[in-house]
Amino acid sequence: MGDPLWDAVSDAITSTTHCPYLIHCRPARMDRRDLAAKPHPCAILPDYLTKQFRKWRDESGVYDRLQPRERPSFHDIRALGIMLYFKAGYPKEYIMALAGHATEDMTNHYIDGHEQQQPLQVAAGLDISTIDMTNINWKDQRIPRELAKLIDEEES
Structure with missing residues (x-):
């Protein structure tokens, strides 16, 4: 401490x-x-810290240029801290203990959910001839029915 x-x-x-x-x-x-x-x-x-944080944040004038709804909340600052500890290489167990989280899922929510996703450039370069179609379970419920029907029609 x-x-x-x-x-x-x-x-x-x-x-x-x-x-x-x-x-x-x-x-x-x-x-x-x-x-x-x-x-x-x-x-x-439970909401006391949130209200006091808002009060003192607004009294400080630091975020006067932003609309009240755009100003960071106690939760936003806490989430930023959790993510920064993770980016600095601290183990999740340490971050969980520091944040008082009971589950790793909650810590993951803070780590994964507070950083803007960057676009990924892709190219549709799949060569279908390299896929062994016999190893695909066409009855799998996750395969769209329309696609599975096409395969069934070819086999008939």
Whole structure:
């Protein structure tokens, strides 16, 4: 844990707000609905970090040139970090632990789903005479029926 993160954790641990949760805050006001939604009065709800990130991002003015819906979210920054760790060569197990993911599929979603696909130049240069047609299962359900019918007609 680096110094900035340790300082934040240390502040949370030594906080005068008594709460069993590491990430917590004393609410400015509490009503019955808020209390019913929380496991502890000072616990934060899942969208708290998202809302606070948005608030401080907008207050900083860094993204004023962008429309509010175009500005990066907490999730966008988190996804970028996960992808950068992967691009830097860190093992997926390490990234999973850092991100708190329970499954490799979730980590793969962040790695695979947040980078724009580049077009691939191709040439249709298949030489059909190089294919052994006897090794193809023409009854395979994935082969379009129209194509399988053509093969059946040739055999008749």
